[in-house]
Amino acid sequence: MDGVPWLLSARSEQALRGQARRLLESDTSDVPAVARALSTTRSAHRHRAAIGGAGAQHRRTALAALASGGAADGLHVARATGQRLALLFTGQGSQLPAMGRGLYETFPVYAQAFDEVSAQFRLGTPLREAVFEREDLLDRTDYTQAALFALQVAQFRLLSSWGVTPDLLIGHSVGELSAACVSGLMPLADAAALVAARGRVLGRLPAGGAMVAVRATEEEALAVLEGRADRVGIAAVNGPRSVVLSGDEEEVLSAARELAERGHRTRRLRVDVAFHSPRVEPALAEFRSAAAEVRFGRPAVPVVSTVRTAHAMDTPDYWADQLRGCVRFLDAVREARGSGATAFLELGPDTVLAPAAESCLPGLPVRPVSLLRRDHDDVRTAAEALGRLHTHGVEVDWKAVHEGRPATPVRLPKYAFQGRRYWPEQPAETQAAPAPAPVSGAAALEGVL
Incomplete structure (x- = not known):
């Protein structure tokens, strides 16, 4: 399969370099075949490397x-240790025309999951058509939220x-x-119904809102918003110096x-709704009723919750608060790290x-x-992301x-064993000691007695 990286591993850094030298001496012209053989017929040792990129020459350079012992584009080297993986699910604004098409056309598991989820939505245009063929619909909130949900559930199924x-x-x-859906907190049909309700109630909100991303701390933004809390608020805290304003x-x-x-x-966002702001409050009662089902x-x-609320995640009030409240991504990521997360993989159409x-x-x-990444081959991007995580x-x-x-079939070189000599060295010659003087029979007997 095109796009899968070449995976090498060894018990030491020296042996890993030796593995690379041996592979260089082999026929690697069939890039996918070599990738498959390396990843499925070799043990994975602690010292690992992943080599990605298109074409045999690019990979041979790496x-x-x-x-x-050098560095190159497409080469990632790490020492594997036990990892705790956290998945990140992107929100609205990350959508792209034809997102996930490469996964859909390559992996039946993904296609079946995407179609299953898409069938849960009753929209004027079928969701698959909206994603792959109707760019004009994808930025409409009711389609956007359904499309991201279908993409992410299908990505999760593929990873599983x-x-x-x-x-x-x-x-x-x-x-x-x-x-919440892939975790088992909500059945697929119920989660899809809630996503549909979310898109519906938000899509009906009147125009007149705006959102702006600002490179500032939360405290710096709040100082400017003082006295405006009923008209504008902080919709998201995405980093130590990254917030989003939303409202009138x-x-x-x-x-x-x-x-x-x-x-x-500052940067104004291209959205048709002022999400997570006072402007969504007219939609809360209807959405809470949908969550009650x-x-x-x-x-x-x-x-890991991104909301400051007193309500548990398995209650309708939580999801109403989640629709209105600030997305505290910074807090959630830090909480995940505190819970032992060491690796993070984003599910969505782009790197956000x-x-x-x-x-x-x-x-x-x-x-x-x-x-996935914008303007990159879907299959190669997914495979190389897995390859990088695998090395760790x-x-x-x-x-x-x-x-x-x-x-x-591919002939791979044998393991690059690092030979060590274990035979004892021949001791250096020393001058012979003088022969003892002869003794008499009586003296010899005294020595025995």
Whole structure:
């Protein structure tokens, strides 16, 4: 399968370089076949490397760098240790036309899950058509939220089929509904109905709202918002210096100008609703009624809340608060880290939350990665994200990744054993000691007695 990285491993750094040198001496022209053989017929030792990129020459350049102990584009080297994986589910604003098409066309597990989830929604245009063919519909809130939910549930199902098991889940805005569904907190049909209700009630809100991303601390933003709490608020705290303002357009733009004058960078978001602001309050009663129909269960994987609320996640009031309240992503990521999370993988159409998580937790042992990226091949991006996590010790069933595709036999080199000499060295010659003087028979007897 195209896109799967070459995975090498060894018991030591020296042996890993030796493995690279041996592979360089082999025929690696069939890139997918070599990738499959390396990932499914070799044991995974502690010292690991993943080599990605398109084409054999690109990978051989990275392989040569590994053999010499250097660095190269597409080469990632790490020492595998036990990892606790947290999945991040992106919210609205990350949607892209035809998002996930590569996964849909390549992996039956993904396609079946996406179709199953899409069938839960009763929209004027079928959801699959809206995602793959109707760019004009994808930015409408009722379609956007359903499409992101379908994409993320299908991505989760695909990861599960590959043996990737998360320890924690975090969802941003509507992404928290995706997390709640795959965790087992909500059945699929109930979660989809709540997503549909969310898109419906938000889509009916009147125009006149705005959202602006600001590079500032929460405290710096609150200082500007004083006296405006009924018209504008902080919709999200995405990092130590990353907040989003939301509310009445005039007030939001006025606060943004004031922050810009104080030296903070601002960017208006392309949205049709002022999410997580006072403007959504007219929608809360209807949405709370929809949440009351959900049959809550016990999650198999913990979901880290992004909301400050006194209500438990398995109550309608929680989800009403989640619709209105600030998305406290920074707090959730830090809580996940405090609970032992060491690796973060973003599910969604682009890399949005992965860099945000990195800014929240500088010095993470494993750099957060995204399953998909804008303007990148879907299959290669997903496979390389898994390859990077694999080098750090996240478990992946590579045989399942390749399942259903013909295997081409490949001769791989034998393990690069690091020979050591264990035979004792011959001692250096020493001068012979003088022979003892002869003794008489009586003296010899005295020595025995």
